[in-house]
Amino acid sequence: MSFDEEWAELRAAAAQRTAMRLNSAAAQGGGGGGTSDLVVNRDDLGRIGNDAYDLRTRLTKDGDHARTTTFDAAIALTNGEFASGSALLKVHDRWNTHVKTLLDACSQISNHLDYTKALHSKDDVKIGGEMASISKLTEYLK
Numbered sequence: 001m002s003f004d005e006e007w008a009e010l011r012a013a014a015a016q017r018t019a020m021r022l023n024s025a026a027a028q029g030g031g032g033g034g035t036s037d038l039v040v041n042r043d044d045l046g047r048i049g050n051d052a053y054d055l056r057t058r059l060t061k062d063g064d065h066a067r068t069t070t071f072d073a074a075i076a077l078t079n080g081e082f083a084s085g086s087a088l089l090k091v092h093d094r095w096n097t098h099v100k101t102l103l104d105a106c107s108q109i110s111n112h113l114d115y116t117k118a119l120h121s122k123d124d125v126k127i128g129g130e131m132a133s134i135s136k137l138t139e140y141l142k
Contacts, residue, residue, distance in 0.1 A: 045120070049113035056106035063099035067092070 070092045077085030 045113045045117040049110045049117070052106045052110040052113065056103055056110065059099065059102055059106065063095075063102070067096065070095070 070088065074085050074089035074092055077088060079085070
């Protein structure tokens, strides 16, 4: 085998090893079923984040709907020396704690998705720039 033939063979093998293979997890034994493992669409992230924000807005209003009347009833029952007054006050306090926890969770989901959406956009730009330099190297390997 001549040097030129061997060199061509080595370049072809290197090109196969370094070529970009997208959505090929199934071919590599990853069990991906031939479809991509992760599909992130900025519109999807935006809709989910918007839904979390809307849920938080509605929960802020609707979760607080009976707070004042429940508190007033608990105080009235306690002042009337009814045992159920302190129990109703515990229900009131627990309800407020759980509503605040849900509000925080909705905020975290919305904020995280906004952050993910922005980060995904930055990654797209970065990867696009890196792929441009890789394509130049691929041209040199041919």
